[in-house]
Amino acid sequence: MKIYWKYLLIVGFSALSACQKFLDVQPRDAVSDELTIVDKTSANTALRGVYRKLAADSYYGTLFQTFGYLPGDNVQWTGSQSVIQQFITHKINADNGNLQSVWTAIYATINAANHVITKVPLVQDATFSAADRKQIIGEAYFIRALCYFDLARTWGNVQITLTPTLSASDKSDLKNSTQAQVYTQVLTDLNAADSLLLPPASPNPVRANQQTAWALKARYYLYQKDYVQAANYAGKVLADKKTYSLLHPYSAFFTPASTLATKESVFELSYSATYTNGHRNSWQPPVNSGTRQWAPSDAFIALVNDPLIGGNRNALVAKTSAGLWYGNLYYRSSPSVDPSYVIRIAELYLIRAEALAQQNKLDDAREDLNAIRERAGLLPNTATDKEALLLAIENETRIEFALEPHRWFDLARTDRAGAVLNVTDKRLYLFPIPANEIVLSNHLLKQNPGYDE
Known part of the structure; x- marks a missing residue:
């Protein structure tokens, strides 16, 4: 060492x-x-x-x-x-x-x-x-x-x-x-x-504040399966409507290119012409001066383009004239100043939904889940039993954060990697x-x- x-x-x-x-x-x-x-x-x-x-x-x-x-x-x-x-x-x-x-x-x-x-x-x-x-x-x-x-x-x-x-x-x-x-x-x-x-005096997701700490506490407690505290801390952040809110439609938090540091973000990292974000290069295709080293999977493309599943979140993907699908969350160029999204307010809704469902508070859990679905242009979920609702939350999280670093960690923490990924x-x-x-x-x-x- x-x-x-x-x-x-x-x-x-x-x-x-x-x-x-x-x-x-x-x-x-x-x-x-x-x-x-x-x-x-x-x-x-x-x-x-x-x-x-x-x-x-x-x-x-x-x-x-x-x-x-x-x-x-x-x-x-x-x-x-x-x-x-x-x-x-x-x-x-x-x-x-x-x-x-x-x-x-x-x-x-x-x-x-x-x-x-x-x-x-x-x-x-x-x-x-x-x-x-x-x-x-x-x-x-x-x-x-x-x-x-x-x-x-x-x-x-x-x-x-x-x-x-x-x-x-x-x-x-x-x-x-x-x-x-x-x-x-x-x-x-x-x-x-x-x-x-201290709590934020105004929206400023590029620097940590007290509610940023609460948001990470909510994620921490979810990983620890302390569902009471996970719901509590997620709720403390969600209560601040002045600072944080879901933007409509889904793509509003990352488009147009001038959109940075929105109320959707609880914590993000920003870049400049001096310090660019290299993530864009790995997602964009050669026609957009990228390498397309990572691309949306066929299974995800099918899901996100299904109007009953992806809704307006199909803005996450695009296709070249040659028929190549690519991820479009990171797309800014000259220079590449896309922010890195660490915690979004959507995650807090889904954390609280999962934590409430685990406590058998199904009506409240469904309300949080449906806030995410409504923003995506989808009909409300009507699951009436705990297991079905938890699966619906898992599936919603998969689409919502498909190009962000969540899916593997979620399947590992819930012990679902065996059933889903073998x-x-x-x-x-x-x-x-x-x-x-x-x-x-x-x-x-x-x-x-x-x-x-």
């Missing part, structure tokens, strides 16, 4: 572009650690660096998102590289390069957040108000919580580090924590963020720890069951 931790030593100072001035400041890319966070200005610069790492190509920019949709059934790979095909066939090798890239990117983000969480409280600056200080620290806690949540649902038994990396070897003796321990850390960080952040070995619900990390840790870091070291 020496190479890996050495990589994390420098806190990146890259600006996350957005309409807010906070995110428009140009970065300093190589600042020695002892000078990184010494006043209000450098604290804000450091926080921008955390967001930039979260939005990087290997994290929410592109690669981590593929972990959520490639192992599912909505997306197909049009190439031949085995590094990608392994995710589709659920035969992932521990030496998979994308596995390593995402692992490193997430821990780089954690390390950047650790610098902010550790150092900002110590800053002596008369211009640095207590409110501004709390906001910066709270955002760093939220991002760290999201990182550990993604580690927990992807790998489960990972390392927990809560302090900045100060040397190439100071974290080399870290062993695995259990998945339960990692999820506990997620909740600890979310509670910290909740206590420090992944009957539950050990494969977690991915293998990158082989290089195990070797460099002198095997203190143990491989997940079901995979060879």
Whole structure:
């Protein structure tokens, strides 16, 4: 792990572009650690660096998102590289390069957040108000919580580090924590963020606020099968109609090209001409100057184009004059500034619907489900028993978030991957720890069951 931790030593100072001035400041890319966070200005610069790492190509920019949709059934790979095909066939090798890239990117983000969480409280600056200080620290806690949540649902038994990396070897003796321990850390960080952040004064989904923390808590509790709390926290966000709402029709949250940071988004990551979103290139066909490396599957194309299932969500796909179907969620060009959608308000409706259905509150669950269906131009669902309603929610979620990183994680957490994808070995619900990390840790870091070291 020496190479890996050495990589994390420098806190990146890259600006996350957005309409807010906070995110428009140009970065300093190589600042020695002892000078990184010494006043209000450098604290804000450091926080921008955390967001930039979260939005990087290997994290929410592109690669981590593929972990959520490639192992599912909505997306197909049009190439031949085995590094990608392994995710589709659920035969992932521990030496998979994308596995390593995402692992490193997430821990780089954690390390950047650790610098902010550790150092900002110590800053002596008369211009640095207590409110501004709390906001910066709270955002760093939220991002760290999201990182550990993604580690927990992807790998489960990972390392927990809560302090900045100060040397190439100071974290080399870290062993695995259990998945339960990692999820506990997620909740600890979310509670910290909740206590420090304020509700949004106006819609601004490119920066975390208290309700962003509530939204991730709702997702967290759903994964933990705490359906009372999942419904509670989803409801707290949904109650704020001033800040968040479903946009009509479905495509309104991502079209036209000038549409950015809408009330549909609870949390998204934005890009600029300086820092573009590479995801567009992988979805668009050559005729649109893309590579179309991922494309909607035949099964999904049939579903989304069925007016009784997809409704107006068929805006997610388009077809070239040569008959090639492609995904159209990411489409902006010159430059490619599509946002990465992390949490949308539609997810909160479906989280609450599932949580209420699990509590046998079927009428209330159906109401939330039908809010999503009505926005898609569909007739209300009329399921009257719990299992039928849960299946309807699963199917609705599949279409609603088809090109976003949900499908695989949803099927794994609900233990439905066997029935839907024929992944009957539950050990494969977690991915293998990158082989290089195990070797460099002198095997203190143990491989997940079901995979060879």
